[in-house]
Amino acid sequence: MGSNSRESLLRWSYISTLSTASLQLIAATVITRFLKPSDYGLAAMAMVCSNLASYFTQLGMDRAIIQRPDLTEGNIQAALTASLATGLVGFTGLAAASHGLALYFREPRLPGIIIAFGLNLLFQSFAMIAGGLLRRELQIRKLAICDIAAYLLSTFGLGLPLAMKGYGVWALVASNVSQTLFAAIGYYIARRHSVRLTFVRENFRDITGFGAKVSVTTMVEALSGSADTLVLGRLVSPQVLGLYNRSLTLSMQPIYALSTGLSRVFHPSIARAAERTLAECRSMLQSSEQQLMGVILPVCIGAAVAAPTLIPAIFGRQWAGSIPVYQALCIDAALDASFHLPTIQLEVLSRFRAKLIVQVLYGMVLAASAVVAAPRGIVMVAYVFVVLQFLRTLWLHWLSARSLGTSLFKLLNSWVPGALCGAIVGGVVYTLQTSISRFRPDTPLLFRLLLLIFAGLAVGTLLYRMFFYDSMFQPWASVFGGVRGRTAVVQIQEEVGVA
Template sequence: MSSRAGVVLSGMRWGAFGMAASVLAQIGLMACLSRLLTPADFGLMAMALIGLRFLDYFAQMGLGPALVQRPELSGQDIRLGLGLSLLVSGVCVGLTWLLAPLAARFFLRPDLAGILDVLALNFLLQGLSTVALALLRRGLQFRALALIDLAAYVIGYGAVGLALAWAGAGVWALVGATLAQSGLSLVLACSVARHDWRPSLRGDVRGLLGYGAPHSLVSFVEFLSFNVDTTLIGRLLGDAPLGTYSRARLLTNLPTEKVAGILGRVLFPLFSSAQAQREQVGQGFLLGVLGIGLAGAALSLGMAAAAGPLVAVMLGPQWQDAVPLVGALALCVPFLYMCHVAGVVCDALALLRPKLLLQGTALVLLMGAVWLALPRGMTAVVWAVLAVEALRWLAFLVLLVPVLQLRWREVARVHLAVAGMGGLVWGGVRTALAWQDGTPGAGLAIAVLAGALSGLLALGLARPLLRPIAAYGLLRSRVPALARWW
């Protein structure tokens, strides 16, 4: 694994560039679309995406990760992956058309069926790009992946979505943007990967699906866990409350989700190539948890402290109901994405059965907790989600610490650093805003500055806490520029 450290660091740099550009684009697009479309439009699209994602995790049968994780990959494996991907994607399109009326009836929105009929085409677009994107990930071509993602979002989703929203297309602006993003991603990925385009159903089907199918099942359970709250809110409270809730969740998750995406994209092929070296994978896991934990705590707790001006600036005055939700949802973010890093490790080491058991148990707990909390309002739902996410993270640690030959003392030090980061940023932002009595824009600018200064202070205080950890020493040795100031 150490021999590929330079490639990985390069991938992190390109991932950071893509993340920064994507976050800026997504923030700007969110601010514009939130003013051109209504909460009901976003709620209706959220309902459609819930319906689609019930099939989405089976549409690829885990074939992309299976191609990345496979120790040796032949040309026939690539053709087989393409053939299976197209076959399953076509089946999912037909199932979507068949089940769309049932989804519309479940959510009590007859117009949802037509939206699902059109969005079903997204399965084919994603199916065609599965192999190309997997080959780029396997080859650690992070620069190409970052540029493809950025171009597909900015040009495909952003430009098309804004044009349609400006023209008064309503929810169809979001539909068109989604299809345009997938279509452009397909064109760009295939132009770079240039793999054999002759699909086949012959080859090591059992080998690919033996890993891919369980991976897909686990991903589906994770999807259910991530969407239990939105599904029940949409079913019981309607599209407008769901639109408010989904916007609040997107706002709090957005920055950390991008960081987690970079880590997952880099760590999965890296850990897969070092499956037998459990101790090294363990140190990489700690670094991943430290990175996503510090970033998630700083970003989400800063947002929680500045929820009022943040919502006013980013979403507009008609979204004030989202303010208490942003403050509460932000607390879930560090747990959610530290679990994401743990899930990447389980995927790379093929620990799919214990991961499925863990995620399935968390899903049952989450369904019960959200159902009990709904009568008390959406804020109560968020607190229920937070409790389950914390339990899920504890369960991942119990599973992985012995497998990766980690010491609980090191794990505890990482968690103290993360908690210190979140607490200092939250306190710094709250203190700064307490002295501010101006416009929301000025308040948000002050909050960002206070959060940044508090975060730097937290990093300085965390240094002696992290120094005894081997993973921290590895990070400093691999990144000399970082070692000079942290």
Template structure:
């Protein structure tokens, strides 16, 4: 049973990573193209409207869909009950977006938000209708099918609607109709992949269990939303849509890889972890492997991104968007903490501590609010610095709680930090050396940035290939489960990585 779960989890995680990688490539291309076509004002207007959409989406989903992943067993009665109330809450989310449109427009001092938010409200209804099928796919660890749904809906929505409308001069409405189209296609494709009963059912056995889980998810999501979006909301009110547009580009470029990794890995970790609630030692080993992967393998890449941040913005978006550079650099440095936090929270849920996530983060929210408001009066760079610091504090607090809950040794923290720092310094140091050479020879900016990035990436790959034991055994064990065993180079790497270890 445990072996089956482990194998299913690895397959699910692989498809999560594949889906995330492909979607990142598509989103990067689309975001760059649309940002160049629309400019900071329209891009910022949509970014502010989408903040309200996230709140309404949380309220429309109510967290009932997540209860499907937590229950040991399901039947059609339960699925019908969840679908019925998810649909009703989706309709309420649509009504909320319509009703709150004037309030958001007044708060952010931009009347254009009214119509944009009203039409975006359709996404709440469509997402509410799709939530049951989507979460059933997650529960069953069918991440290959889920990847197809997400990739196809995104590609069609932006390829056929978003980009053509942006090129034709429709401004913010190109993004609005792309989002609505993606939500509609996501509903149809998810239901096609995982059909379920549609007949309404208003009650079920032990409804309090669903209400309890749903309410906890709702409160947790709202708390997470506030900590993740308060910076943009305050910035929009204080400095307007143009500043919000510059901030949104830097923010999105830094967080999109993380968001996709989280959407691919967190549900797999939550669903598989729910089946390992009675095996705390295996859950602890799995958690430690994930954290080593984040801090030792991935964190150096985010540090490299931050180092070449100005070159990335200049090459992708052009000189008109250079005000986004400090935002991107600061938040890229904070992304490992964001990822570590997000992949720690499922452990709290799977160890009977589902209320801890929101309770631990409320003090951070209370402090971050006034500090962000002060920072917005200074510059968007200072807002990004405060947001990055809040990500780091969240990770430290939540990871500390998980570390204690799982009984992990404090020495692992020292090992994790030492290995992460060593790999990061070697990767960024290599890029810095080539950057100094580029300055001496007066290379073109695009050539200098590309050379620094490729040098750092080459150093990262060389370290993993030639010195695998530097990564630590938890990282090695996780990577070995993902690498194809039939390849000769994988077998050679395995021998070097595991020599001297059982």
């Protein structure tokens, strides 16, 4: 496979994730104006229940499919059988627990919403088999097309029309659940596989063993990551939770798109690299994290500084109360994205126990901190979460560095270009935003936001081109701009023969 074809893996991965993130931003700008914060608060409560049920019941079959060196037809059938069985168990259990969960959240409207979100468990259990096969085979272009089509159909075909007609929270339910269904259908069309169930023990032996380990650690990660919504959903009103949820979603969406775009290729590639030497894993992780954080840190810092313009421009002036929450959660989003690649690397090397300990402690402290901080306001809760996220990030990076035979300092040194760029971009955005407010206060909000985005993008690109050409500008330009060069993922793929 030629160099351009290798680079197209990341290009298509980012086309998918960034296109979806852009569409989500457009949808948020429109749909939010037809819904109330309480609608998002109710959806957040129900969605966290559905997500936790999914993590409790799914056995990580998609990751097991990616990880297994020699995958047989029997393994695929076993993965499908286990996935469908646990998905059905999860849906049934969630439906049975819906009234109890509504009592916990003190919200009588929840049972029906929880059951509707629970349909995701059934659709996901089928989607993860074809999705895992597509990722294993690095069919990123097909994944991208399926993801974009699913989002367009669900959000603009169902969610937006229902929101405009006044269906409130049910517009969010329809959009979310139908997206999973459309993606499942698209994945299967793109990568057909046997739908025959099997009960032959040999087919389950290896694939469910790895999947179970992944499931346990993912379940704990989900619990720790959902502790804020679980606690706040009981302590605050749906409206306050809705403000928090919208701020969290807006801060996480672009960051999730950036990290997912790279991890889709990073995971199968480092899994093959790990079969050879730790040196290859270390080189790949350091280079990939440098490129990832080189984008994420400037984006998060710039967005936090631009929040007084960004929030009213996207959600409307009635959401101005969420500005300080959003600013804190931008920092939280950057820290959250920073350890995605190290945790994948720990998973590939089967360091599950270390990850498990970190996530359990983080979840326990997060829940306790939310209870203590909630009476002092949602802003205080957000900043407490930032501190805890910082500590978790350092711990996971230390574990990753130790497993690869390097130091924490060397691993975090890959953040330097992004930190420098973020500081400069933040300063430019602050100066420009302040100047516009002082000298041209009548400038339309949307025009202000576009001006800030363009200025931040131009400054960041110029900085990397002048001072970090080989390590930052050329790798990203090779993916999006056609400049010859190799990303860290492409480099490792060439060395291990994945591509």
